[in-house]
Amino acid sequence: MFTRKVKSVLLMSTISWIHPQHLPLQINFPKQMGSVEEKIDLDFDEEIPFSSSPSARKVHNFDFETTHVLPPVNLVDSPLFKQIRIRPIRSIYIVLIRAKINILLPFGPLAILLHYVTGNHGWVFFFSLLGITPLAERLGYATEQLALYTGPTVGGLLNATFGNATEMIISIYALKNGMIRVVQQSLLGSILSNMLLVLGCAFFTGGIVHYKKVQVFNKAAAVVNSGLLLMAVMGILFPAVLHFTRSEVHFGKSELALSRFSSCIMLIAYASYLFFQLRFQHNLYSPIEEDGDNNENPDEEEEIELTQWEAISWLAVLTAWVSILSGYLVDAIQGASDSMNMPVAFISVILLPIVGNAAEHASAIMFAMKDKLDITLGVAIGSSTQISMFLIPFCVVVGWCMGIEMDLNFQLFETATLFITVLVVAFMLQEGTSNYFKGLMLILCYLIVAASFFVHVDPSNGDN
Template sequence: MTDSRASEMSPPPLVRALSKGRSSSAMVEQAKAEARAFFLDSKLNILLVAMPLAFISRFTGWGDGATFALSCLALVPLAERLGFVTEQLAMYTNDTLGGLLNATFGNATEMIISAFAMIQARKTLRTDPASTTTYLRVVQLSLLGSVASNLLLVMGTAFIAGGVKTKAQTFSQTGINVNAGMLILSCFAIMLPSLLDATKSGASDNNKSELALSRFESVFMFLCYCVFLYFQLKTHRHLYEEDSSSANTPINTGATSTRRPSHSGGGGAFTPPLGGDVELATSGAVGAGAAAAAGAGNGNGNGLVVSLSRSSLDGRDITLDGRFASRPVERTTSGGRSSAKADRERDVERLPLVLAANRAEDEAPDDDDDSHRSAAKDDDDEEEELVLSKTGCFLWLTGVTIFISFLSEFVTDAIKGASTNLRIPMPFLTTILLPIVGNAAEHASAIVFAYKNRIEIALGVAVGSSTQVSMMVVPFCVLLAWTMGLPLDLDFNGFESFVLFGCVLLAVLVVQDGHANYLKGMLLLLTYFFVAAGFWCHKDAQLVVKE
């Protein structure tokens, strides 16, 4: 899909009806169609029943544990629907703006939760500094957990799901390697303040050095991510798109043709040129028969001009519409003009037979390729079906964001009490459970794509989302906290820094060979279980909740 897809994308029928007339019934039908698509197209929407229960629990005093659990359940379908509405809105724009929309709203749940945690931290900045530190640690650990869950849990389950159906899946390494480099850069930048803190040898400046370094790095990390978006969506977009050269190769009708290998293998029979090319127009009887045979052979019936080369009878090569190239051989005849004329006449007589033979050789493979292409096209059309109108996209986007904001506030307010009521350690709650809730929709889509043998899309979801969080969301939160007067930095403790380093290292090593299988998925998934167990046992004085 090119940058002109906004003009090529046809709006829904009801939208076209609305643009032509002002029928109120058409508006009602469009609203019904959009509501049906929003509420009934996803099986996760069954969890929306938890949303009113979360409001009831919050305002009637069911307890922090119930409010936290119900709010997390309701966030799962809302996050998935937010992605759906964003994709619909992106269809009305070009690829660049659509990519920016997906990048902005892809991790909107994590950003909103982090923003409300910082709002809570600002409220307690002067009255309760310990609570302020706790909320800032929630922001840090939730973002760390988002990177870990995408690289280990999402990619691991995707590899297992794809390996169950397909023995080995391959993917392009070029685009993935660029993302891997961005991940390594973000890991190094995040670890530097922690290393600075660990090597101060007892000197204390109230973490001013770590805070200044974190803000300095965040500015350039965010700018680097903007450059990465320009690289990905504009200058090097081909690295992140499926290879369609075989399906969309233009037919070469010029004098210089490209040789296509024979399906029958071996050398085949080629006709070298012995003189100037003779053009056969479709007006003559022989030309018409040749054009008809060629049109039936390659599926193109429009005024075909056949370029025929003179040659000897024992080594024929027909240069037809860019399909076969001529190669020079030694001239073995010495008959002069009369012999050349006889050869030319024999070439013309044999031309329909040669074209028919070529058609028979190429018919089965070409038909098979066309069927695959049409099936892939049907899949793409099904995935990119335009349902929502442009106005509907903005309305649904606004409504979903408002409800996510309310539920995020419920989660951040109840997280300390939920840790006590549910008897779940705060590090595990913030690093493992919250990211799973925020990325649940991405988890499901990556598994489905991998099972359908579209592993590159699944990797784009897992690795691309991790790159967004580490290079965009993390620095954005640091800069947002700076504007709010909060001391949010990148100073993780030693255990958390090593976890981040291990996750990035293992993920980069796994994707280096360009192959995916279930064993690699098991390695990633088992590593995530180890990380989860480690955070269950992790003790952090800044996250201790008093009974």
């Protein structure tokens, strides 16, 4: 009995010298020690001698078989706490710091400062243009991250929608200020930029990178988009023809009524197209050849870097900041035209769309270099389709609600430019193949369009 008591005291003394952090979660002693089956049960009310840990000073009903000894948890050093603490910093770094184009972000606040300090519209316009460029690209990145959670079909729709968020915000600001021609020309310029410059650069770079083979894409999807673009041209062409042939029943009124009616029809057609695409013909827009080089690196997919709610939050923040800068940009257009001796038509058709299409431009080239031309067409041609079939009619309906007489009469010069551009791109896409020469032709066509608008004089308000 005395020996057993000494063993128990020695055992407890040994345990007391062990720091609680070194103890396992559960201590189970074997029931068989030699040939004797015993259960150690200690009941001490006095302090255990030789104990250096305050937590081990008193032991009551200590049962080694059932008691769990939990080490103290340091919450500050725990991985979960570190993730909660570091995650916002990492998200800010990914969105606002890591991309090289973010070096242009400070130009946005600088434009606002110059607006109130100097009032120089030329510099305000230029710096606003530079400040919006990285925001448009970051909007595209946040949309792509959100699309990884929604699937390819909905993701493509989100990419086209938020990719055109910059154009939509600028158009609504200009519409509120009564700048109808700026709205019409900026939206027309976005269509021309997407179909000629963005698609041309994508075909050119993709053809150079993959010069040893002919790049192919889904011809069925290209035909559907070309048909929608031709329908949009028809809706824009008829009010202009009605105006310039002087064949209206009520001069000035019939043209506006026809534009509003055609806008409603175009919105219905675009909604039907979305329903057709999302519900019935989603296989029509899948890549045509999944074998070969496309499946050699299946792990070469987009990496998820933002959580779903982080992507949504960044979309809201970036859209709000684009809205603020767009107001200063629109207010400085006329002053910038006078100070730089540059036509407003050139600024609206060429300069503004290049900024608004920064996200589409980068995405289309990147996917073309990866030999994913179906996604490239979805970005470039899909964005043009959305602008022509949704954004332009939407602005007409919004102007109708605001009491602003915006119509689909884009004037003869702009309408003819759009019609010829759609025909050229439709002929380029009819074979379902791509190479660097087709891309070069589209880029050269865009240079001709840009030079034409540089020497183009917009009709006066009286003639308009």
